[in-house]
Amino acid sequence: MASISGDEKTDAVVQNKKVALRRYITGLPTEEDMEIIVDTISLRVPAGQTAVLVKNLYLSCDPWMRDRMSKHDDGDPTMLAPDFVIGEAMVNFGVGKVIDSAHPDFTAGDLVWGLSGWEEYTLITQTEYLNKINHSELPLSYYTGVLGMPGLTAYSCFFELGKPKKGDFVFVSAASGAVGQVVGQLAKIAGCYVVGSAGSDEKISLLKTKFGYDDAFNYKSETELGTALKRCLPDGIDIYFDSVGGATLDAALLHMRHGGRIVVCGMVSQYGLEEPYGVRNLYCIIGKTIRMEGFNVNGYFHLYPRLEEEMAGYIKHGKVTIVEDVVEGINGAPAALIGLFSGKNVGKQLVAIARA
Template identity: 65%
Template sequence: MSGGGAMAAAGEEVPNKMVILKRYVTGFPSEDDMEVVTGTAHLAVPPGSAAMVVKNLYVSCDPYMRGRMTKHDRPSYVPDFVPGEVLVNFGVGKVMASGHPDFKVGDLVWGMTGWEEYTLVPKPETFFKINHPELPLSYYTGVLGMPGLTAWAGFFDVGKPKKGDYVFVSAASGAVGQLVGQLAKLTGCYVVGSAGSDEKVNLLKTKFGFDEAFNYKKEQDLDAALRRYFPEGIDIYFENVGGQTLEAVLDNMRVHGRIPVCGMISQYNLEQPEGVHNLFQVVAKRLRMEGFMVFDYFNQYYKFEEEMAGYLKEGKVSYVEDVADGLEKAPAALIGLFTGRNVGKQLVAVARE
């Protein structure tokens, strides 16, 4: 027995292309901060181990990765990446080898994986099985994955929407924003989104069904723009950008408004984050501004997956993806998030099934 086990443990050794962090980043990241290298991977798990090996099909590009590229003196909410090591983020994969009773060879899964062709996953229980392989597998980096769960939890649990609410979404054509707007419409809200190009604004109004949308780069005065679109004020602001947008929104919130704080992409590359100078509006208008983390909702994932898969199949939710082909395109795809180069959810196809 032991001889066979040892042979299986050695496993087939295959080339493994990977994206590593070359150095810690300050200010705006560049492609040169990362490097695509080739190593090897074993397509087997150590004997007696409950690990699994996945072949990565798609990996996700998400703005929060920028924070992990910086060295933090105080620990951040997610660990810093380590220079010389493979970048990690959510991805979709196929199980190639498994010592875990719940995961079999051939299973389709999503979870925190490496930016590489093959990843050894020490704790498969952190992964989710894919229950709707009839939908595009790439959706599990987006609408059926972490960004979808983020939109669903942030809007419903933190935002507490009611029919007829006035909802504003920033970065509205991104991975999370496009879904928040559509969930708001399904709830019976009036929805306006902001985005950074006319193409994205058009997408919001035609494909995603927003009531109105505007290009924030063309607005000299954000406060005036918000007054134009929300003469009665805003009930829910789904916060994705921070900075000047947040400041303009605070002046336009209605009494007892809610602000689920999902992210602040305008601040991630600044050496000195911008201040917000009108926070007293939180008091004056009795606002509730609450940050949230998608990890806190992972226990509700399968409930979310069924609900969202239903919306997709019924045509109630549309989703737009921006797919970069091949790991060598991953660094540019990630950097593009911070200039708004992507249209819709940015992901990388590592190996299409």
């Protein structure tokens, strides 16, 4: 992993390696759907632009990127964000160091996190999602996860939509991932009983020994999800934090308690399917008066300052612990991303590009 050299000059032109989408896709992505392009970039913000030039240090891999790899029709209600542009650097959240700035809120040397390109350097012209890092004493990579967008997702989604109460029974799917590992620990802090599902025995062990889950099960080795839920949560579910959708959501609906809350954060099991799973048990929301609500983190960035301070405190006091799956070098980014959809990663998946 390269280091940021002290002799980088703001008037220099340097090589800029980037990951670009080669073609729009259906189904799940492959490495061949992406390509590494070597370009050049000036280390000075162009005159007349209120922009920030950053050297990317860490790039986040997140399932939501899959949606941007397909070509959507105008007005498609399922589209989460604009499609990636063929041949241009893909975009996601990352951590970087400011090299040059024409924006009054940022100066050279600042450590930041926010939406950036999947490349070594990014000229950020839309700075509304760019944030200064206030706890550089913690690992900077945490700002791709627990102190970044996944952490904000876990925090605001669980507390604002789930509205936990002490003693609630909580079920979390994809529980060892970037969001799930944080949700489970926040639920324990809130005094809940927490059960998680994941796709390997290694991940189940992590849930119980590292993240403090009260119980967990490997959904791949269970013959019937409903039986697993009944075994682990015999009194039912007050809050289901859903990141996978499909059959897991269907099974959870049958085991919800009266007045339960289902927080729909993601549906990774449905990404890329030509025929999505047809949920059959939605009638349960009527008889059990269940509230089921979707979540988009874009509406909750106003909560970030509170999240950063609370979560930094939890980390420092050992109340929240983090597991990361780090790939070294931008060339490994495509494989890291596609590994998410088969559950290859253990913990938060990210790519390390350079050192501060």
